[in-house]
Amino acid sequence: MRELRIHGRGGQGAVVASKILAAALFRESRSVQSFPAFGVERRGAPVAAFLRVSDTPILLRCEVTAPDDLIVLDPTLIVAVDVTQGLKPGGMILINSERAPETYPKLTDRFHVITVDAGGIAMRHGLGSRTQPIVNTAILGAFARCSGLVSLDSICAAIQEEVPGRAAQNVAAAREAAEAVAASEVAQPAGLASRYSRVEVKHA
């Protein structure tokens, strides 16, 4: 079983991202479960969502406290909350950021950090506003490419199924973000092998 936590701010689409990812994994016949952090959410406040995926039925119905991977939708959360809490050593952190992974030295010490400018990509596809781009679909495209957990095609199909409006733009953003991370050098923490074998996934 692999467990994932998605950090965002209320209104950014962290919970929807977890649902799209669940739907994408379900398309690939995996057992899957996703849920928001059980709290009282407000726009702009830090929020989190979780996902479990397995090849056997998922019986656990409790919170995810030691995730394997993180997705961070807003880079300011890295200083605002302890995003790495419970994250397994060597776990992957995918951050929506214009900056290179090396600019997060406190994270690259212990974890496998990947960045993608999902905000910029979302803007180019007219998703959200400049002050609040809707980054969840773009970052899922990047996640598909760098996690090897799910195919980009499944993510795109799930977006079309789950996102009520502007499906074509959301799909295009996901594909562009996947290309962006594929083109960038992925920083590996020195002397620390990633916990996961990177599965090569063929993309259409």
Next chain:
Amino acid sequence: MKKVMMGNHAVSWGVKLARTEVIAAYPITPQTQVVEALSEMCSSGELAARFIKVESEHSAMAACIGASATGARAFTATSSQGLALMHEVLHWAGGGRLPIVMANVNRALAPAWNVWTDQNDSLSQRDTGWIQLYCESNQEVLDTTIQAFKLAEAVDLPVMVVLDAFYLSHTSEPVDIPDQEAVDAFLPRRVARVKMDVNDPRSFGALATPAVYMEMRLRQQEAMELARVTYDEIVEEWGGMFGRRNGAIESYHAEGAEILLVTSGTITSTSRHVVNELRARGEKVGLVKVKMFRPFPTEALRVALAGVPHVAVLDRNISPGHGGIFAEEIRSALYDLAPERRPRVHGYIVGLGGRDVTPAVIEDCLARTRAAAGAGNTPEREDLWVGVKS
């Protein structure tokens, strides 16, 4: 067709497939999405039901009572304070023998304000004359919602379908949605035995003197007893059609067990994980899931638990001044067993107000049970609180 959906929407789908005719509801976290989706289905015409917006939960149940009395299939959903506010009219539905179905998303009662799960809201409605069914997965939620109408209409009693806040209500997972034609075959249109009809006038809610009241209560009790048998039949019929059987109780790895956990709601699912791991290490541990709380499956539990040395009941609820509510009911059910067949019942209070019940908490309960068993001690007179801060 399989689809990834939240527990709340699994309820909505069940209500839609049951071709419910009247829905009256007032929003409350964490239930709101149930009726939100239903109101969308009504406005789009997907569901040909009358959706009545009301000013309170008391009115929601009153509207369901009126609708059900005319022979319509009626539904509402609520949680916690909303259910508490309905209390008076819950008796009217139960005593009036009206087959209303309600989803209650288990949420702790205030004070202090809390939107997270525990069972005190539904369990404090124990004596209102409602059947109560506790679910473990979103699939079971959808299946049970449809079955609930069939059961309610077969015995003329209202049914409460109960699901844990967040751990089911807001959790998305794959759910197999049955075909409408198959559901129609399983659950035909309601035919009310007695209904309000201008062409056949009758009196409803009239004064019942001591000369007749007691017999009405006896009929209600007999209907509850019939519901046990009827639910078994319904589960069997559903299983034959859809391949899934979630009965009033279920034994899991109970064979040869020295300790049996007794659980309800989502704690059951996490407990299955714990039992699997312990069995793999050779420990003789199993579990019994209790889905039906009213009518209480007394006889089935006697059969499932007799001869097992130790039973550990996990209660996500508390009757202040007494203890865990399931544990007390189970002790009572087992009392008449012969002493050598009667299990020792260890009660544990866990997970109140949404506190997480992890495998570690469940293993802690088992470890305490094992320690008491090993020392030859009788169970603690008071149920033990597990997972509380010192």
